[in-house]
Amino acid sequence: MSMKLMSAVLMSVGIGFAGAAWAAGGAADVPASVAEGKDFGCGAKGQKACPMQGWMKTVMQSATTSGDGAKIASALEYVASKPPPGMPKWVAISKEGAEKAKKGDIDGAKASCKTCHDLYKAEYKAKLRDAAF
Secondary structure, X not given: XXXXXXXXXXXXHHHXXXXXXXXXXXXXXXXXXXXXOOOOOOOOOOOOOOHHHHHHHXXXXXXXXXXXXXXXXXXXXXXXXXXXXXXXXHHHHHHHHHHHHHOXXXXXXXXXXXXXXXXXXXXXXXHOOOOXX
């Protein structure tokens, strides 16, 4: 069997698996190799921003660069209200950051963002990048 044909067969099997996982109600079971091969239609150079990416660039970035604790807290509370499946610490991290922002600890609030990004950004981009936010 040629390498191109073998690749096509493997990709078809992978796409079938990904579709079955999605139909069963979750992307968490989709192998990273399959998810990474997905063309999301957003987020790449020359494409529109993906939903969360666009929100982060407009709302969260604006809040954090302003240094306004109330704005940062509001943005982090919104993030806490949108936990993706399979990311169990998302809400706690966001709420902790919001509390820090309310107390004027802007660096602590930003550190919560980094914590969440370190834990979940790569997985979110690989599996949920095009999900509504």
